[in-house]
Every structure is written in structure tokens, then in C-alpha cells.
Amino acid sequence: MSSRGPYTPGPKLRPRVGQPQVPPIHDGGDRRSTGRLQMVGAQKIAAFCTQCRSRCGCVAVVEHGRLRGIEPLPDHPTGQALCPKGRAAPELVYHPDRVTRPLRRTQPKGAADPGWTPIGWDEALAEIAARLSDIRAAHGAEQVAFSVTTPSGSHISDSISWIERFIRAYGSPNTIYGTEICNWHKDYASRFTYGHDIGTPDFANTGCIVLWGNNPAATWLARQVEIQKGLKRGARLVVIDPRPTALAKRATQWLRVRPGTDQAVALGLANLLISSGRFDRAFAATWTNASLLVRADTGRFLRESDLRADGRTEILFSHTGDGGDLLPFDPARGSWDSGSTTPVLRWQGTVQTLSGPVLCHTALELFARAAAEFPPxxxxxxxxxxxxxxxxxxxxxxxxxxxxxxxxxxxxxSVTATQTDRAISILYALTGSYGRKGGNVPGGAASFVDISGQDLLPTTQRDKALGLAERPLGPGLQGWVTARDVYKAVLAKAPYPVRMLMSFGTNLLVSQPDTETARKALSALEFHVHADFFVNATARYADIILPAATSWEREGLRTGFDGSLEGLRHVQLRPPVIAPVGEARSDTDIVMGLAARLGLGDRMFDLDADRGHDTALARTGLTVERLRRSPEGIVVEGAVPVDAQAIAQDGHPRGYPTATRKIEIYSERLLLAGYRPIPDLDAGDLVPAEPGYPLRLGSAKSVAYCHSQHRNIASLRRLVPDPIVEIAPADAAARSIAQGDWVRIRTPTGDAVARAALVPGLASGAVFGQHGWWVDGADGTPYDRTHPLAANLNGAIGTERADPVSGSIPLRCSWCEIEKMAH
Ligand code: SF4
Known part of the structure; x- marks a missing residue:
């Protein structure tokens, strides 16, 4: 059995496996008000599912006021197919374990039974608001941390802007958002290179699709549909993945990478393109900072002020090549004072400066050298x-x-996540496809106003974000912090105490590593509030639990469906298709209720969600009222603009929102913060092998579940009844492990149980478990009611090493050994 101590589950833990939860139909109709809908008899209501990033357009079938199911909505840009999770919506909504009233703990934390007692909303919100107010007055808003589950894999996406706005209006810079292990690298680390996020792939027009550590077949159904169309049209496919996913098997070329070594692959591919001259030279010269000169002595760009006493610091230089001249470059205009002369992309030479001769290289020369370290x-x-x-x-x-x-x-x-993203982004920039037809396009179809309240958090509070001092360019800049920094603040009171945690749908015990520290920190909090559909493993440590409404019970605005470029033009306001179950309220209503009690209404659009949404839509000409009249959504005019290569009014290229107005092959911003300006790699960057732990451990998602959710949904649990760990047949045979055997995954810091799934074609030496298991298994399984967390994979992941920029941890590239259990 697990090396952990016994675990005492709460009273509502057991999954209802084998008991499909289909709501009864009451003849004669169930006349209930949803606030905006009066539903009598059978209805089909245009909607979209928010359970995962796919956000599939659908029709909600409602009979007598009860959700009976959802069906595809083929004319919707994401409505051509639905997955089992979406189809299980009625089971989720009417599950007997749903929290339907606010609950208060009446027994001490650690007691076998928390003694949940129903309380009224007024009592709950008044107490929470009082705690928030008291802590802010006595200690500062930073001593309250918040946690928010992922909008890419949960119903929270309907309310995320409102929750963030409330947190910033309240004044806390500490929201555990999980971004460093989810979206940060594609959405924010990419900005070190592009100035934008990764953009939306133009699958409809592309000649080649590259999927890198991304398996949309399991996680993004609408994207999978678009990819299938692209392949049918003749696009070629390159997949970089250790696992033989369905798309990997279909790929024109599958690169079966060992977990955690992707940066070497990106550099190796870049080396092959650069050394053979097979990259888009014109694009590199015009739209990247490849030609800018970098001083070898300081690592800074060569500046006019380096050359002349009256020179300007903002003017940088390229070169025309051996025997040629320096070419001044003005980032403010994004162009060179070169006439028809073209800057050379690869060059090194000595430049006479005020302090003497200085060796300089072009940015591409430096990157090419780093890439050349990785021949095939x-x-x-x-x-x-x-x-x-x-x-x-x-x-x-x-x-x-x-x-x-x-x-x-x-x-x-991974521990090299940011620089891996840099290497991939630069490789991609060399193809010349970023921001072009058939490539990845940054931005949306229309300009929507961000209402998440970034401007509401004062700089003095923002600077207090936990971990920002250690990672000055990381998620802390947005007020997003790591769970482990919050645990440290709770337990060690460093750099200051965190006294209260307010969670919206998270499950820190299993979605983050280091479960034991999490458990101690949750037990030590002065006050803990959790809003959710169910009392999950983490919620059991809460003082008050608030019943959250599912997306089917609340309104939701979506400004673009990013499965495709065409989908970005689609704007939709989903109505609540059924009345809230019990006393459940939307997360938006919850933060509005707290804002009212804290006197923050003026920062929350006077507590009028419609006003906020109208503000978000203001630049598009759309309004909430107009969208309500078109529940199937409205398509905004015009194609998605390719903004970076547009020409500004002054006649110069608008460029990219980086310091050099170019895609940054060389990042002075990273250099000045103490990081490598070029994504070079040495062996010491990778997680070192541990003696006795020869297998590389990652985790992969299942189509049946989102993260730690859904194991209590009977139809989904039947698809994947137990946690599995994928292992190559030869690696299994070497350990006398057969298909379906119960095995223990051991790491230097913990262990977890799973059933072996032998996967031919899996990279040798790689094993992939599934994170998110916290419910008990069937009788006879090694994660029974006394040990439901025995299957919690993240409990076995250490946090000693992390990505130095973002704080990402090696959830996909740790080391382990696997052994057959006697069980
Ligand atoms: S793929 Fe995601 S959005 Fe689509 S039906 Fe499934 S859970 Fe819902």
C-alpha cells in the first residue's frame, strides 16, 4: 500500500459508477424561472459547451425545464462533433453529490467528518466578505490568496474575467492560476519572441501542420476536426511527441522525442534549416531582429550612443557585410535607414566604439551557433x-x-519550458509563416475590451506577488502565482503570511505536485472558502463551501471560438438553458455578491454584468441585447487581420509589440532580467537522471476526463475505470509487467499506483501516467476508500527544479521506476 498515511474521505466521495444519473421527466412541465428563460415542455436551445477549450457549439435539449442532453450544431464553427464529456452534461448537472446549498464546516480540519451544515447565502457571503475586509485592513490584501481553476478545462471560462476583476479590485496580487503548468508558455513566453501569443493556426490554408507536445484528439475536439480537414486537403503533418497518438500515427513524419528534450530537437531542426539556407531570408531580414548587432562584451545591442558622444541609445545597428557599413535601425519606426541596402543576416566583425574596438555578431549568427551545437x-x-x-x-x-x-x-x-518555447518560436519564425496566410495568426477577428481589471491592481500591490522577486518576468507580473509559493507563505510566513484562501473550482491536492505540503498548508489556513460543483479532495479542507452553477445554469459570453480562424469571428451569448440546481449560483454572481458587501461595486460595472459585457463588445458594434436576440451567435464582419505586417499611418511597418518591433531571435529583455537571450542548451539544463530511477515519467490526458474532474460521472468512468500508466512493451517485459497489472510508480519523492497499459510504439524509456485521480476505486483496487489519493500521480512529482522564468515544474519529464505490485 502507499507509503502515505491513511486518508479519511468525506461522506460524498464514492463515484456513482454503474448508476447513470438521468433526471426524471415530470409530465406537465416544471415551470421554473432561470431569470431570463421560462421553459415549459421540450425545447432545443442553441448553446455551447464550456467544459473544455474546444467550446463546442451545440443544441441543449431541455424537457420540462430539465437538461436531457446536448447535440451537435453543425453550422456552428465548433459544432460538428461532441465528446463523451459534453454528452455527459445531464449526469454532471443532476449528480446526487452536487453541492446545492452553501455549507459550513462544524468539525475541526482533519476530523473524519467535516460536519458540513447548510447555511444561507447571506450568512455565507457576509462572513466571507467580513474576513476579506478584516484581513485587508489589518494585514494587506496580499495576505489573501485566491485560486482559480483552468478556463481551458472547466466551466469557469464563463466567469473568469469577472473573478479576476474582483480579485484585482480587492487588491490581491496572489492568484494560483496554474498558468505556469498550462498555458503560460504558448500565451506569454511566446511574447518574448513574437510579442504576441502563439496565435491561431490557419489550418484551412496551410501546407504543413506541426503539432508539438499537443494532442488535440484528446483535448480539443474542434481543433481535431479542423486538422482532419487540413489533412484531407493535402496538408502534411509533423508530430513531435513521445506517444504514438492517433495523429502521430497519421503523420507524414513523427518525431518520437524523449520527454523533456524538445529544446534539443527545436535547435536541431533550426540547425538543419539555417545550415542549408532553407529558411525565409526575406522574412527574417524584414520581420525579425536577426540582423541586429550584439556586442560580445556586454551582450547588449550595439547602440548609436556606443559610437558617438551625442548618439541616441534607442538607435540600433545592422551591417551590410564584410567591407560594408553599419545600418542604423530605429525601433520606434521599425525600419532601417538603408535606402535599398539590405542588412546581412549572419555576420561577425569588430566595430570601433567610444571605448575601443568591440567584437559584434548578428542575432542570427548567435542563434545559428547555438543551433549548430545540435547536429543530428x-x-x-x-x-x-x-x-x-x-x-x-x-x-x-x-x-x-x-x-x-x-x-x-x-x-x-518542463524545467526548460520557456527556452524550449523560445527555440520552437524562433524555428517557426524562420519559416516565415507567423502572421501570414496558412500560418499562425495573432489576434482575433475584432477588438474586444479586456474586462479582467488589469488596471485595477495598483503597482504597489502587483509588486508583492509571491515569487515575482525570483522570477521577475514570470506569471507574477499578471498576479498569477504558483501553489508552492502560497504553501510557503502559509507555512513559513515568508516573505509574508497568507492567511486566507478563496478557491473557485480548483483541486490543488491533485492538480499540483507536492501533495503533503499542500495538505499541511490547507490545514494551516485561518480561513478557506471553496466554490465548486462537488466537495473535491481539496474542498474538504475548506471552512465554507459555495455551490457553483454549471455553465448550463448560467449565461456565458464567448468572443470568438479559436478552433479556427473562421471561428474567431463568431460571438455568442449562451443563455442559461435550465434553472440553477438547488441554490447554486454562478461564479459571477458570487463575486458580485462579495463586491457589493465590500463596497467594490463601482469597480464591477455597478454590479451589472450586462454593462461589463457591453464594454467588452463596445468596439465591435455588438451589444448584449443584440446577442440575446441571436442565441446561435453572430459572425463579425471581415477576416482576422494580420496586424504585425500592416503599415502604420507614418508609412512604416507597424511591426511586432517587442522592444525592437521585430520578432526577437535575440532577447535583450531576457538578458537584462538575468536569463539567456538566445535559447542555447547544455546538458545541465535538463533534469538529471537519478540512480535507481531509469524511466522518464510524464502524464497524458484522457478524452474521458478533464484534469481532476469527472471520475464520479458513471458513463465516463466506464470508459476509463482506473488510472493507467503507459509503458513500452520491452520496458514492461524487463520488469515482468503484463497488460493490466497493478504497478507502483516510484519517484525520488513519492509514489502512485496505476494499471499498466502496454503501448507499442511508445518511446523506449518513457512512461506516461494520468494526473487527477483522487476518488476511490472499486473494491479490491489499491486506491480504495482509505487511500483514494494513492493514485494521485502529482503527489509523486518533486518541485526541487523549476523553469527559472515561469516556475514550471517537470510534470512531464521526471524520473521514476515502475514495479509490479503484489496486490
Ligand atoms: S470537446 Fe470539450 S467543449 Fe466539446 S463537447 Fe467535449 S467537453 Fe464539451
Whole structure:
């Protein structure tokens, strides 16, 4: 059995496996008000599912006021298919374990039974508001931390802007958002290179699709549909993934990378493109900072002020090549004072400065040298990818008329995540496809106003974000902090105490590593509030639980569906299709209720959600009222603009929102913060192997579940009844492990149980478990009612090493051993 101590589950833990929860139909209708809808008899209501990032357009079938199911809505940009999770909506909504009233703990934390007692909303909100007010007055708003579950995998996406706005209006810079292990790298680390996020792939027009650590077949159904269409049209496909996913098997070239070594692969591919000259030179010269000169002595760009006493610091230089001249570059205009002269992309030479001769290199020269450290043979050694396969992938990418790509968790959950993203982004920039037809397009179809209240958090409070001092360019800049920094603040009171936690749908015990520290921190909080559908493993430590409404019970605004560029034009206001179950309220209503009691109404659009949504829509000409008259959504005019290459009014390229107005192959911003300006890599960057732990451990998602949710949904649990760990047949045979055997996954810091799934084609030495298990299994399984967390994979992941920029931890590249259990 697990090395952990016994675990005492709460009274509502057991999944209702084998008991489909279909609501009864009451003849004669159930006349209940949803606030905006009066539903009598059968109805089909245009809607969209918010359970995951796909946000599939659908029709909600409602009979007598009760949700009976959802069906595809084929004319909707994401409505062509639905997954089992979406179809299980009625089971979720009417599950007997739903929290339907506010609950108060009446027994001490750690007691076998928390003694949940129903209380009224007024009592609950008044007490929470009083605690929030008292702590802010006595100690500062930073001593209250919040946690918010992922909008990419939960119903919270309807309310995320409102929750963030409330937190910032209240004044806390500390929200555990999980961004460093989820979206930060594609959405924010990409800005170190592009100035934008990764953008939306133009699958409809591309010549080549690259999927890097991203398996939309399991996580993003609408994207999967678009990819299938692209492949049918003839696009080529390159997949970089350790696992033989369905798309990997269909790929023109699959690169079976060892977990955690993707940066070496990106550098190796870039090396093949640069050394053979097969990259878009014109794009690199015009739209990247490839040609800018970097001083070898300081690592800074060469500036006019380096050359002349009256020179300007903002003017930088390129060069025309050996025997040529310096070419001044003005970032404010995004252009060179060069006439028809073209800057050279690769050059090194000495430049006479005020302090003497200084060796300079172009940015591309420096990157090319870092990439040249990874010839195919070395890439093979590090990543396990055969040189011929790497070469074929390079040929496909270089030969494609356009390339679109996506990279997500597979590269984001590692200790080199930020620099891996840099290497992939620069490789992509060399294809010349960023911001072009058939490539990844930044921005949306229309300009929506961000109402998440970034402007409401004063700089003095923002600067107090936990972990910001250690990671000055990381998620702390947005007020997003890591769970482990909050645990430290709770337990060690460093750099200051965190006294209260208010959670919206999170499950820190299993979605984050280091479960034991989490347990101690949750037990030590002065006050803990949790809003959710169910009392999950983490909620059991709360003092007050608030019943949250599912998306089917509340209104939701979506400004673009990013499965495709066309989908970005679709704006929809989903009505509540049924009345709230019990006393459940939307997260938006919850924060509005707290804002009212805290006197923050003026910062929350006078507590009028419609006003906030109208503000979000203001630049588009749409209004809430107009969207309500068109529940199936409205398509905004015009195509998604390719903003970066537009020409500004002064006649110069608008450029990219970076310091140099170019895609940054060389990042002075990273340099000045103490990081590497070029994403070079040495062996010490990777998680070192541990003696006795020869297998590389990652985790992968299942189509049946989102993160730690849904194990209590009977129809989904039947699809995946137990946690599994994928292992290559040869690695299993070496350990006498057969298909379906119960095994223990051991790491230097913990262990978890799972059933072995032998997967032919999985990279040798790689194993993939599933995170998010916290419910008990069937009788006879090794994670029964006394040990439901025995299957919690993240409990076995250490936090000693983290990405130095973002704080990401090696959830996909730790080391482990696997052994068959006697069980
Ligand atoms: S793929 Fe996601 S959004 Fe679509 S039906 Fe399934 S859970 Fe809902």
C-alpha cells in the first residue's frame, strides 16, 4: 500500500459508477424561472459547451425545464462533433453529490467528518466578505490568496474575467492560476519572441501542420476536426511527441522525442534549416531582429550612443557585410535607414566604439551557433530521434509553402519550458509563416475590451506577488502565482503570511505536485472558502463551501471560438438553458455578491454584468441585447487581420509589440532580467537522471476526463475505470509487467499506483501516467476508500527544479521506476 498515511474521505466521495444519473421527466412541465428563460415542455436551445477549450457549439435539449442532453450544431464553427464529456452534461448537472446549498464546516480540519451544515447565502457571503475586509485592513490584501481553476478545462471560462476583476479590485496580487503548468508558455513566453501569443493556426490554408507536445484528439475536439480537414486537403503533418497518438500515427513524419528534450530537437531542426539556407531570408531580414548587432562584451545591442558622444541609445545597428557599413535601425519606426541596402543576416566583425574596438555578431549568427551545437547525431543522443527522421521533418517544414503549428503541455511542463518555447518560436519564425496566410495568426477577428481589471491592481500591490522577486518576468507580473509559493507563505510566513484562501473550482491536492505540503498548508489556513460543483479532495479542507452553477445554469459570453480562424469571428451569448440546481449560483454572481458587501461595486460595472459585457463588445458594434436576440451567435464582419505586417499611418511597418518591433531571435529583455537571450542548451539544463530511477515519467490526458474532474460521472468512468500508466512493451517485459497489472510508480519523492497499459510504439524509456485521480476505486483496487489519493500521480512529482522564468515544474519529464505490485 502507499507509503502515505491513511486518508479519511468525506461522506460524498464514492463515484456513482454503474448508476447513470438521468433526471426524471415530470409530465406537465416544471415551470421554473432561470431569470431570463421560462421553459415549459421540450425545447432545443442553441448553446455551447464550456467544459473544455474546444467550446463546442451545440443544441441543449431541455424537457420540462430539465437538461436531457446536448447535440451537435453543425453550422456552428465548433459544432460538428461532441465528446463523451459534453454528452455527459445531464449526469454532471443532476449528480446526487452536487453541492446545492452553501455549507459550513462544524468539525475541526482533519476530523473524519467535516460536519458540513447548510447555511444561507447571506450568512455565507457576509462572513466571507467580513474576513476579506478584516484581513485587508489589518494585514494587506496580499495576505489573501485566491485560486482559480483552468478556463481551458472547466466551466469557469464563463466567469473568469469577472473573478479576476474582483480579485484585482480587492487588491490581491496572489492568484494560483496554474498558468505556469498550462498555458503560460504558448500565451506569454511566446511574447518574448513574437510579442504576441502563439496565435491561431490557419489550418484551412496551410501546407504543413506541426503539432508539438499537443494532442488535440484528446483535448480539443474542434481543433481535431479542423486538422482532419487540413489533412484531407493535402496538408502534411509533423508530430513531435513521445506517444504514438492517433495523429502521430497519421503523420507524414513523427518525431518520437524523449520527454523533456524538445529544446534539443527545436535547435536541431533550426540547425538543419539555417545550415542549408532553407529558411525565409526575406522574412527574417524584414520581420525579425536577426540582423541586429550584439556586442560580445556586454551582450547588449550595439547602440548609436556606443559610437558617438551625442548618439541616441534607442538607435540600433545592422551591417551590410564584410567591407560594408553599419545600418542604423530605429525601433520606434521599425525600419532601417538603408535606402535599398539590405542588412546581412549572419555576420561577425569588430566595430570601433567610444571605448575601443568591440567584437559584434548578428542575432542570427548567435542563434545559428547555438543551433549548430545540435547536429543530428547529438539530437539523436539527447532525444532519441533518428538523424534520418529529423532530416525528413526538416525537409517537410522547409519545403512547405506555409506552416502552422501548435505547442502546449508537452513542452510547457518542463524545467526548460520557456527556452524550449523560445527555440520552437524562433524555428517557426524562420519559416516565415507567423502572421501570414496558412500560418499562425495573432489576434482575433475584432477588438474586444479586456474586462479582467488589469488596471485595477495598483503597482504597489502587483509588486508583492509571491515569487515575482525570483522570477521577475514570470506569471507574477499578471498576479498569477504558483501553489508552492502560497504553501510557503502559509507555512513559513515568508516573505509574508497568507492567511486566507478563496478557491473557485480548483483541486490543488491533485492538480499540483507536492501533495503533503499542500495538505499541511490547507490545514494551516485561518480561513478557506471553496466554490465548486462537488466537495473535491481539496474542498474538504475548506471552512465554507459555495455551490457553483454549471455553465448550463448560467449565461456565458464567448468572443470568438479559436478552433479556427473562421471561428474567431463568431460571438455568442449562451443563455442559461435550465434553472440553477438547488441554490447554486454562478461564479459571477458570487463575486458580485462579495463586491457589493465590500463596497467594490463601482469597480464591477455597478454590479451589472450586462454593462461589463457591453464594454467588452463596445468596439465591435455588438451589444448584449443584440446577442440575446441571436442565441446561435453572430459572425463579425471581415477576416482576422494580420496586424504585425500592416503599415502604420507614418508609412512604416507597424511591426511586432517587442522592444525592437521585430520578432526577437535575440532577447535583450531576457538578458537584462538575468536569463539567456538566445535559447542555447547544455546538458545541465535538463533534469538529471537519478540512480535507481531509469524511466522518464510524464502524464497524458484522457478524452474521458478533464484534469481532476469527472471520475464520479458513471458513463465516463466506464470508459476509463482506473488510472493507467503507459509503458513500452520491452520496458514492461524487463520488469515482468503484463497488460493490466497493478504497478507502483516510484519517484525520488513519492509514489502512485496505476494499471499498466502496454503501448507499442511508445518511446523506449518513457512512461506516461494520468494526473487527477483522487476518488476511490472499486473494491479490491489499491486506491480504495482509505487511500483514494494513492493514485494521485502529482503527489509523486518533486518541485526541487523549476523553469527559472515561469516556475514550471517537470510534470512531464521526471524520473521514476515502475514495479509490479503484489496486490
Ligand atoms: S470537446 Fe470539450 S467543449 Fe466539446 S463537447 Fe467535449 S467537453 Fe464539451
Amino acid at each position: 547525431e547529438r539530437v539523436a543522443e539527447v532525444s532519441g530521434i533518428e538523424p534520418a527522421d529529423l532530416a525528413k521533418a526538416a525537409d517537410i517544414i522547409a519545403g512547405a509553402p506555409s506552416v502552422s503549428y501548435y505547442a502546449w503541455n508537452g513542452v510547457g511542463q
